[in-house]
Amino acid sequence: MTNTLVGKPVDRVDGRLKVTGGARYSAEFNAAGLLHAALVLSTVSKGKITAIDTAAAEAAPGVRSVLTHRNAPKLKEPKPDFANGGGIRNEERIPLSDDKIGYGGQYVALVVADTFERAAHAASLVRVSYAAEPPELNKEQASATKRKPKENDQGEKTQLKKGDVAAALADASLVKIEATYETPTETHNPMEPSATVAMWEGEDRLVVFDATQYVKGTQDVVAQAFGLQRAQVRVICPFVGGGFGCKGAVWPHTILAAMAAKVVKAPVKLSLSRHAMFSGTGHRTPTTQKVALAASRDGKLHAIRHHVETLMSPFGEFVETCGARSTGVMYASPAIEVEETLYEVNVAPPTFMRAPGECPGTYALECALDELSYALKMDPVALRLANHADNHPFKNKPFSAKHLKEAYALGAEKFGWSRRKPEPRAMRDGPLLVGWGMATATYPGYKMNAEAKARLNADGTARVQCATHDLGTGAYTIFTQISAQTLGVPLEKVTFELGSSDLPFGPVAGGSNSTATVGSAIYDAAQDLHNQLIALAVLDPQSPLRGLNPGDVALAAPGQLGSKSQPAKTDSFAEILRRAGKEFVEGEARMKPESKEAPPFEFQSFGAHFVEVKIDPAVPRVQVSRVVSVMNCGQIINPKTARSQVLGGVIMGIGMALEEETVYDPPTGLPVTRNLADYHVPVNADAPSVEAYFVGEPDYHFNPLGARGLGEIGITGAAAAVANAVFHATGQRVRDLPITPDKLLI
Amino acid sequence: MTDSDFQSLPPTRRDFLRQLAAAGAAVTLAPYFLAPSFAEARETAAAGAMETALSPVPAGPEAVDVTLTINGAKQTLKLDPRVSLLDALRERLNLTGSKKGCDHGQCGACTVLVNGRRINSCLSLAVTHEGDEVITIEGLAQGNELHPVQSAFIKHDGFQCGYCTPGQICSAVACIAEGHTKHDDEIREWMSGNLCRCGAYPNIVAAINEAKGQPQPALKRQLSSVS
Numbered sequence: 001m002t003n004t005l006v007g008k009p010v011d012r013v014d015g016r017l018k019v020t021g022g023a024r025y026s027a028e029f030n031a032a033g034l035l036h037a038a039l040v041l042s043t044v045s046k047g048k049i050t051a052i053d054t055a056a057a058e059a060a061p062g063v064r065s066v067l068t069h070r071n072a073p074k075l076k077e078p079k080p081d082f083a084n085g086g087g088i089r090n091e092e093r094i095p096l097s098d099d100k101i102g103y104g105g106q107y108v109a110l111v112v113a114d115t116f117e118r119a120a121h122a123a124s125l126v127r128v129s130y131a132a133e134p135p136e137l138n139k140e141q142a143s144a145t146k147r148k149p150k151e152n153d154q155g156e157k158t159q160l161k162k163g164d165v166a167a168a169l170a171d172a173s174l175v176k177i178e179a180t181y182e183t184p185t186e187t188h189n190p191m192e193p194s195a196t197v198a199m200w201e202g203e204d205r206l207v208v209f210d211a212t213q214y215v216k217g218t219q220d221v222v223a224q225a226f227g228l229q230r231a232q233v234r235v236i237c238p239f240v241g242g243g244f245g246c247k248g249a250v251w252p253h254t255i256l257a258a259m260a261a262k263v264v265k266a267p268v269k270l271s272l273s274r275h276a277m278f279s280g281t282g283h284r285t286p287t288t289q290k291v292a293l294a295a296s297r298d299g300k301l302h303a304i305r306h307h308v309e310t311l312m313s314p315f316g317e318f319v320e321t322c323g324a325r326s327t328g329v330m331y332a333s334p335a336i337e338v339e340e341t342l343y344e345v346n347v348a349p350p351t352f353m354r355a356p357g358e359c360p361g362t363y364a365l366e367c368a369l370d371e372l373s374y375a376l377k378m379d380p381v382a383l384r385l386a387n388h389a390d391n392h393p394f395k396n397k398p399f400s401a402k403h404l405k406e407a408y409a410l411g412a413e414k415f416g417w418s419r420r421k422p423e424p425r426a427m428r429d430g431p432l433l434v435g436w437g438m439a440t441a442t443y444p445g446y447k448m449n450a451e452a453k454a455r456l457n458a459d460g461t462a463r464v465q466c467a468t469h470d471l472g473t474g475a476y477t478i479f480t481q482i483s484a485q486t487l488g489v490p491l492e493k494v495t496f497e498l499g500s501s502d503l504p505f506g507p508v509a510g511g512s513n514s515t516a517t518v519g520s521a522i523y524d525a526a527q528d529l530h531n532q533l534i535a536l537a538v539l540d541p542q543s544p545l546r547g548l549n550p551g552d553v554a555l556a557a558p559g560q561l562g563s564k565s566q567p568a569k570t571d572s573f574a575e576i577l578r579r580a581g582k583e584f585v586e587g588e589a590r591m592k593p594e595s596k597e598a599p600p601f602e603f604q605s606f607g608a609h610f611v612e613v614k615i616d617p618a619v620p621r622v623q624v625s626r627v628v629s630v631m632n633c634g635q636i637i638n639p640k641t642a643r644s645q646v647l648g649g650v651i652m653g654i655g656m657a658l659e660e661e662t663v664y665d666p667p668t669g670l671p672v673t674r675n676l677a678d679y680h681v682p683v684n685a686d687a688p689s690v691e692a693y694f695v696g697e698p699d700y701h702f703n704p705l706g707a708r709g710l711g712e713i714g715i716t717g718a719a720a721a722v723a724n725a726v727f728h729a730t731g732q733r734v735r736d737l738p739i740t741p742d743k744l745l746i
Numbered sequence: 747m748t749d750s751d752f753q754s755l756p757p758t759r760r761d762f763l764r765q766l767a768a769a770g771a772a773v774t775l776a777p778y779f780l781a782p783s784f785a786e787a788r789e790t791a792a793a794g795a796m797e798t799a800l801s802p803v804p805a806g807p808e809a810v811d812v813t814l815t816i817n818g819a820k821q822t823l824k825l826d827p828r829v830s831l832l833d834a835l836r837e838r839l840n841l842t843g844s845k846k847g848c849d850h851g852q853c854g855a856c857t858v859l860v861n862g863r864r865i866n867s868c869l870s871l872a873v874t875h876e877g878d879e880v881i882t883i884e885g886l887a888q889g890n891e892l893h894p895v896q897s898a899f900i901k902h903d904g905f906q907c908g909y910c911t912p913g914q915i916c917s918a919v920a921c922i923a924e925g926h927t928k929h930d931d932e933i934r935e936w937m938s939g940n941l942c943r944c945g946a947y948p949n950i951v952a953a954i955n956e957a958k959g960q961p962q963p964a965l966k967r968q969l970s971s972v973s
């Protein structure tokens with residue numbers, strides 16, 4: 001494979017569509033006769049609906065239907081099998097199926113009208129009466145529901161133990177840190193609110209334009225709900241306006257839109273309001289994390305204990321695996337204990353949000369390491385180097401292509417870390433306090449199932465397909481690059497298609513798996529396509545390759561096959577197809593993630609963040625002024641889009657550290673910060689210059705492209721690096737995020 | 747931002763019309779999947795399932811007539827007075843380039859230029875725009891030639907998911923015209939009404955720095971004629 005495209009900073013192939021307004025997102029597929037739906041959200045968090053008065057809404061102009069639990073069609077409860085290509089549900093309850101209220105914001109009615117304005121007005125006329133009970137909102141109130149899940153939704157172990165943690169923590173000769181770190185509820189808030197346009201073709205065919213990170217998953221769940229075969233449901237989503245995890249599961253609104261379209265026998269559009277996005281599409285659960293460390297004077301860890309408490313809803317289990325996914329992989333320590341505890345509260349279901357587990361988990365672990373560095377009077381980077389793990393702490397296998405030490409070294413150099421004065425409050429910029437902090441980042445290399453189809457046409461163009469997704473990750477672009485390179489066709493001749501359930505299977509765009517998974521499937525499909533061409537050539541009496549052993553023939557140059565043993569013998573794609581009288585050839589591949597034997601390596605990416613903050617002591621608002629992030633993710637397919645992924649992760653991490661918090665009203669359980677004025681995400685003025693670098697080498701143990709995905713690693717460790725910089729600037733250790741100015745006032 | 751910040755901005759109606767005439771009226775059609783390599787993706791996405799032209803939207807007895815110029819083309823619409831300018835664009839005119847991120851004036855995804863000023867079109871009722879000149883993201887390119895801000899966004903990867911992008915670009919065009927681009931911090935401050943959850947901010951600043959030095963085809967002409 002000659003490297004002409006992979007690794008090049010190609011401009012996004014969908015860039016022109018995005019800058020001209022031509023990219024269509026789910027709410028923008030307007031069908032003839034389209035009707036509009038508006039939701040009524042529960043204003044209590046626990047109890048029962050006692051009465052619903054829909055008369056005024058039904059009589060309002062333009063209204064076609066008002067659905068409530070009294071008249072909604074009964075659907076089947078989908079049971080998706082994710083491990084075998086099925087969908088994902090975090091709310092395991094068909095909307096409007098009964099009178100029970102489990103969380104504030106739960107959908108209690110849906111109004112369909114001929115315009116958006118009329119639907120919204122009519123929805124405001126629906127009167128709902130409740131028998132409300134006081135909601136349980138935190139772990140104290142929900143103590144009766146406490147439990148320790150054995151596994152998370154991906155079947156990973158959540159409770160881990162090795163060595164004698166208690167003994168090390170009791171050893172008086174060791175230096176100890178014990179602290180509790182808290183992170184609040186955070187809400188994804190992609191700029192595109194979730195939306196579904198549903199239309200039936202007859203009784204048994206459904207087309208759904210849905211904002212989703214998983215078209216095949218939506219297809220599966222929706223088909224099950226309506227008792228259809230998958231092939232009877234088409235799900236289409238060529239562009240996603242950001243997801244960060246909240247569009248991975250199938251949420252109630254998607255099912256409701258299809259239900260409403262069936263009832264009114266017309267296409268229905270249901271766009272969530274920003275308000276509804278705070279309960280309707282998941283959030284990151286709040287976490288309470290108790291971390292204890294014991295280390296000898298040389299910095300070597302003797303024990304790490306990481307106990308995590310998180311919350312879930314009454315309608316489905318979700319474990320934010322903070323401990324296992326940070327402490328469980330990060331440092332070499334003879335004794336490690338991880339515990340994850342769940343409580344069930346009257347809050348909408350949580351879901352995965354960018355680096356679920358790793359993100360809050362690394363915040364706690366990496367802040368604790370920072371505290372230890374001060375206790376030991378040891379440089380934070382040196383402390384991490386002293387505990388570097390060559391092998392996975394629990395699996396006793398070496399990490400494949402781990403280059404974390406280089407990441408620390410390059411980051412420290414680019415940042416100027418050697419000029420750091422170790423004591424807190426020692427660095428200033430005029431009146432401003434300056435703080436420098438760092439933290440380690442990590443995210444596993446995941447691979448899932450995927451299929452890909454590649455077609456090479458006689459005119460030299462190619463089309464490659466997989467039902468994957470581009471959430472802004474650059475998928476259109478990098479898969480076009482990978483297709484062009486593996487097929488041996490110029491970039492501008494390749495069309496890569498994604499975002500439709502009509503295409504070969506693609507997995508959820510989650511877990512940063514897409515590059516490795518779909519990229520490998522494309523690679524294999526290209527091989528398959530070349531094999532067809534080779535077969536044509538070696539059997540063709542007019543081909544210079546005639547009679548050669550097919551194993552001796554391979555892609556020699558773009559558009560050309562050649563003999564490996566006799567390089568002078570070549571033949572072009574175009575000639576092979578022309579002589580064979582073929583319009584095109586097609587290749588296919590089906591990728592399965594794991595072979596029977598477990599690989600001898602662990603696949604995990606690592607990196608490091610170095611952060612500078614500046615704080616006016618009079619008004620202690622933290623401004624992040626500079627970030628250097630160095631990541632080790634194997635082969636980078638496109639440095640331009642890869643850098644953007646890291647930038648985006650870091651900036652979201654700054655939001656997590658300093659701004660973001662979904663607050664629930666204690667008496668009602670309703671989210672109070674349910675709009676973008678009250679829930680603060682970083683704005684342009686909050687974002688510093690971020691330098692992103694990549695180190696390491698292609699990880700060919702992991703896949704033939706050597707790539708490990710990088711959508712999530714950028715946010716891991718980022719909040720810790722900011723919090724550690726804040727401590728360095730002020731001498732104050734804030735252990736509950738976000739670090740708002742009030743927490744820094746003494 | 748106070749009103750006085752805009753003192754130098756408002757163009758005369760005549761200047762504006764001249765500029766729009768130069769831009770041509772062809773831009774009223776949404777450039778739906780412009781790039782040739784997306785022709786097939788479009789087919790996959792749209793096959794048998796949608797129409798690009800909207801069916802007439804019922805307006806009801808309370809409907810009000812409003813005439814406004816959008817991307818150079820005069821439009822007379824019969825609208826429910828509750829329809830926001832954003833929904834008029836997206837739901838009535840199929841100009842879906844302007845995005846709805848919050849519908850509350852809190853995110854900037856719906857930013858368009860009205861009489862040369864950037865506004866949040868979700869916060870503004872369409873019927874209040876009688877006689878106004880509206881430019882949306884669909885009206886910035888001249889035929890196949892992108893506006894310099896659009897090209898700079900591609901070059902500097904000033905977006906990821908692209909959902910905030912039309913608003914960012916319209917806002918950036920106005921920001922440059924306002925002269926609020928002297929240094930990075932000024933750009934950051936004056937672009938802070940446009941949220942980007944993907945966190946493309948550093949690249950947006952880089953794109954604006956690149957574009958600000960180039961001739962600004964439409965808006966510049968219009969604004970420079972204000973004396």
Ligand code: FES
Nearest residue numbers: 847849851854868
């Ligand atoms: S949609 Fe108008 S500001 Fe958010």
Ligand code: FES
Nearest residue numbers: 906908942943944
């Ligand atoms: S590019 Fe996704 S929100 Fe800005």
